[in-house]
Amino acid sequence: AHRNQLRQVLAGKKVTVTAGATVERIDPVRFITNDSSGKMGIAIAKAARDMGASVRLIAGTVQVPLPEGIETVRVQSAQDMYEAVLGEWNHTDIMIQTAAVADYRPRTVYETKMKKKDEGFTLELEKTVDILESLGQRKQGQFLVGFAAETNDVAEHAMGKLKRKNCDLLVANDVTAVGAGFGTDTNLVQIYDAQGLVADLPLMSKDEVAIQLLSVVAKRLNGVST
Numbered sequence: 447a448h449r450n451q452l453r454q455v456l457a458g459k460k461v462t463v464t465a466g467a468t469v470e471r472i473d474p475v476r477f478i479t480n481d482s483s484g485k486m487g488i489a490i491a492k493a494a495r496d497m498g499a500s501v502r503l504i505a506g507t508v509q510v511p512l513p514e515g516i517e518t519v520r521v522q523s524a525q526d527m528y529e530a531v532l533g534e535w536n537h538t539d540i541m542i543q544t545a546a547v548a549d550y551r552p553r554t555v556y557e558t559k560m561k562k563k564d565e566g567f568t569l570e571l572e573k574t575v576d577i578l579e580s581l582g583q584r585k586q587g588q589f590l591v592g593f594a595a596e597t598n599d600v601a602e603h604a605m606g607k608l609k610r611k612n613c614d615l616l617v618a619n620d621v622t623a624v625g626a627g628f629g630t631d632t633n634l635v636q637i638y639d640a641q642g643l644v645a646d647l648p649l650m651s652k653d654e655v656a657i658q659l660l661s662v663v664a665k666r667l668n669g670v671s672t
């Protein structure tokens with residue numbers, strides 16, 4: 447019965463999910479990236495699809511196969527992901543930003559391979575665009591969900607990000623916990639809204655986290671009981 451209620455809310459809704467790691471080039475053979483596997487975002491995309499939503503996945507580097515039957519846009523850099531997200535934004539109902547987006551990129555991208563020198567060298571970095579914060583400023587009825595990987599003071603950081611980025615929900619996970627965070631098949635998360643903690647979920651598979659999260663989203667959208 448619960449799944450049917452979820453289906454009723456999500457059927458036909460346009461859900462955009464970002465997943466995986468961005469890649470910031472240094473030169474043609476070198477780049478900066480992070481450990482994101484894309485598993486959480488892919489689990490959400492599949493779960494939303496299974497509930498009848500029309501899903502678009504925007505994927506950086508992922509370490510698992512991309513799901514078949516979900517329209518997927520591949521991107522490299524934070525800037526590429528930003529542009530892909532903006533392309534979907536006007537017709538998105540629910541935006542879920544699980545991607546681990548680089549905070550910085552090399553100030554200069556060398557067109558030819560950098561040659562080794564005798565001394566060390568300093569790589570200068572500049573800020574990337576904060577995609578989620580930018581979406582938070584442009585919200586026109588879209589339901590916006592952010593993620594946050596934290597190592598300490600999880601609740602405080604989560605609430606700070608939720609407010610700064612104007613998210614409707616923020617999913618926080620303590621990446622120092624066993625079975626949580628990058629690369630694992632399970633996750634240990636808390637879900638926050640502007641009032642504070644909404645759900646403190648036990649350790650469960652990322653597929654199950656996806657369903658729990660979509661239940662909370664559906665409840666917020668249509669007052670479905672969960």
Ligand code: CTP
Pocket residue numbers: 524543544545546547548549574575576577578579591592593594595607
């Ligand atoms: N995010 C984003 N664009 C960025 C950085 C982050 O859209 N340039 C999004 C992530 O996809 C995630 C949320 O913001 O949904 C939180 O990311 P996180 O790295 O935890 O937060 P930051 O604001 O980057 O802060 P910090 O890295 O200092 O913890």
Ligand code: CA
Pocket residue numbers: 547548549
């Ligand atoms: Ca960050």
